[in-house]
Amino acid sequence: MEKGGAVYIKTNSNHTVLYTGVTSDLLRRVHEHKTGLNKNSFTSKYKITKLVFYESFHSVEEAINREKQIKGGNRKKKESLINIINPEWKDLWDEIREW
Template sequence: MEKGNAIYIMTNARKTVLYTGVTNNLSRRVYEHKSGLNSTSFTFKYNLKKLVYFESFHTIDEAILREKQIKGGSRKKKVDLINSINPEWKDLWEEIEKW
């Protein structure tokens, strides 16, 4: 797994909202979401603190293309994607916090 470039999906405790993002440093970015460092952000407003899906990429351009593909899909497609690797929707933070 590559350390840097990634797409990720965050959700809230009730799984009612999904947010897809892209970053060049996944552990830092998820930490920022969990800590509420940007109090004006979408993820702060909807309390999205649970990382339920991520993919890593060699380049940021690959990650951006994948993010656009995921964002262009339906909620059902996003749910199916999450279920394909994380059927319990557990928080994957511990898997990436050691990066």
Template sequence: MKKGGGIYIMTNYSNTVLYTGVTNDLIRRVTDHKDGKNLNSFTYRYNLKKLVYFESFHTIEEAIAKEKQIKGGSRKKKENLINSLNPEWKDLWEEILKW
């Protein structure tokens, strides 16, 4: 993601909690989550260190609009979105490093 923005969904290793975020630097942001940089954050509290979905956009505004759409949907819709790209719910960390 050279310019623009992206959205991502993080979960814990038992896939019980989902967090949707937006960023202009996916690698940095996921690294922050994995390293527990913000100790008071929702993702730290629930140990959300597994990246299960991501999508990039040409502009940050497009990414923000998609994040709002995802956050406004049900858990089932989020699960369907994840399953469309990542049916095994594996950690996609290695894939974004190659990206």
């Protein structure tokens, strides 16, 4: 049985930087970003702690393909994705924390 995956977009408090990633464990990965587990990472450097978008998939491969598609788009396309599901750009951490 294949493990599922998720693609996500995170930002900083001013929404000036967008970070797109993929993971097999969204809760763990977002927690790592929030706590600054890797102090030398891009997300720590730019204080990217706010989860504003995510999509879940049945397989990691599907999530990777979606990540490539999202990363291939410009910022405006990413903002459009976020605005569809999260128009107020709220931190979705509380939503996934309940999983």
